[in-house]
Amino acid sequence: MKPPTFEYFAPKDLHEAVAMRHAQGEDARYIAGGQSLVPMLNLRVAAPSALIDLNGVPQLSEMGRLTDGRFAVGAMVRTRRLETDPAVAAANPLLARAAAHVAHVQIRNRGTIGGSVAHADPAAELPGIVLACDAGIEACGPDGARTVPATEFFEAVFTTSLRDGELISRIVFPEWPATRRWGFREVSRREGDFAMVGIAAWYDTDEAGRIADARIVGIGAGDTPLRLASGEAALVGEKPSPDLFEIAALEAQRDLRPNTDIHATAEYRREVGGVLVFRCLVDAMERTA
Numbered sequence: 001m002k003p004p005t006f007e008y009f010a011p012k013d014l015h016e017a018v019a020m021r022h023a024q025g026e027d028a029r030y031i032a033g034g035q036s037l038v039p040m041l042n043l044r045v046a047a048p049s050a051l052i053d054l055n056g057v058p059q060l061s062e063m064g065r066l067t068d069g070r071f072a073v074g075a076m077v078r079t080r081r082l083e084t085d086p087a088v089a090a091a092n093p094l095l096a097r098a099a100a101h102v103a104h105v106q107i108r109n110r111g112t113i114g115g116s117v118a119h120a121d122p123a124a125e126l127p128g129i130v131l132a133c134d135a136g137i138e139a140c141g142p143d144g145a146r147t148v149p150a151t152e153f154f155e156a157v158f159t160t161s162l163r164d165g166e167l168i169s170r171i172v173f174p175e176w177p178a179t180r181r182w183g184f185r186e187v188s189r190r191e192g193d194f195a196m197v198g199i200a201a202w203y204d205t206d207e208a209g210r211i212a213d214a215r216i217v218g219i220g221a222g223d224t225p226l227r228l229a230s231g232e233a234a235l236v237g238e239k240p241s242p243d244l245f246e247i248a249a250l251e252a253q254r255d256l257r258p259n260t261d262i263h264a265t266a267e268y269r270r271e272v273g274g275v276l277v278f279r280c281l282v283d284a285m286e287r288t289a
């Protein structure tokens with residue numbers, strides 16, 4: 001199918017993009033990689049009056065480590081770059097690993113981190129990683145710039161706390177300690193499909209070898225990417241071991257809020273989610289060796 005008609009604008013910088021979107025009103029949309037929005041146009045799920053194309057804004061494709069050690073990723077950085085650029089693997093290996101699980105390579109070549117996070121599909125990998133890493137989402141709109149913590153960004157299925165006219169300019173990840181242990185796993189019907197359920201997990205240990213901090217996040221596990229706080233709490237203060245991970249997986253499983261859809265039942269997602277928590281934590285521990 002062909003998309004409905006729309007006006008097209010190609011800003012050259014961030015402020016022009018925001019101004020164009022503001023001038024066009026609430027029926028206008030930003031377009032990034034187009035890998036979610038174009039299918040929505042073609043299926044007539046969306047019919048914006050105007051598209052503001054972010055592809056001509058070079059600033060949005062910048063990526064690099066900040067002086068304080070944090071890692072900033074421009075909204076227009078493509079998923080494929082997250083997967084393949086050694087700088088990403090060095091700065092945040094969990095982000096690089098999860099990016100490789102997004103869709104097929106053709107989609108990763110075009111799709112962007114900003115588009116994925118703004119789209120807020122609960123089964124998408126990158127929003128889950130943004131949450132698992134306590135990243136800050138920098139937004140720029142007609143009223144200025146602000147940073148939204150990932151914990152306050154994802155509100156419901158396909159719904160975020162972005163205000164009308166705001167765009168994501170970049171996503172800033174806290175420094176990733178070299179000693180951090182992590183795991184990422186997901187289950188999908190075929191390679192490249194959206195995950196039926198996925199888990200991202202990491203933990204840091206103190207000098208005594210006890211877990212000092214941990215994150216366990218589920219994707220496809222609820223209406224938004226979801227912190228599995230009971231599982232995290234079961235880990236903290238303990239020494240990593242398969243026995244501990246079994247307990248943490250059972251606790252984490254209780255925090256899953258999966259839905260039933262055409263791809264899987266909620267019961268299946270809950271069962272598999274618990275298994276993935278255990279396996280991610282074992283992966284994390286084995287990375288120590």
Ligand code: FAD
Nearest residue numbers: 032033034035036037103111112114115116118124167168
């Ligand atoms: P677009 O499609 O351009 O935009 C998506 C939405 O975000 C639009 O509403 C747009 O207005 C808004 N937007 C875009 N950029 C910004 C910005 N900077 N600020 C504010 N709003 C913005 N994704 C996965 O995570 N995992 C998968 O397994 C997966 N499988 C897929 C399989 C297929 C067949 C297809 C077509 C897509 C799949 N996707 C998957 C989605 C893909 O990763 C998309 O690229 C991504 O979700 C959206 O990124 P985009 O840059 O293409 O955004």
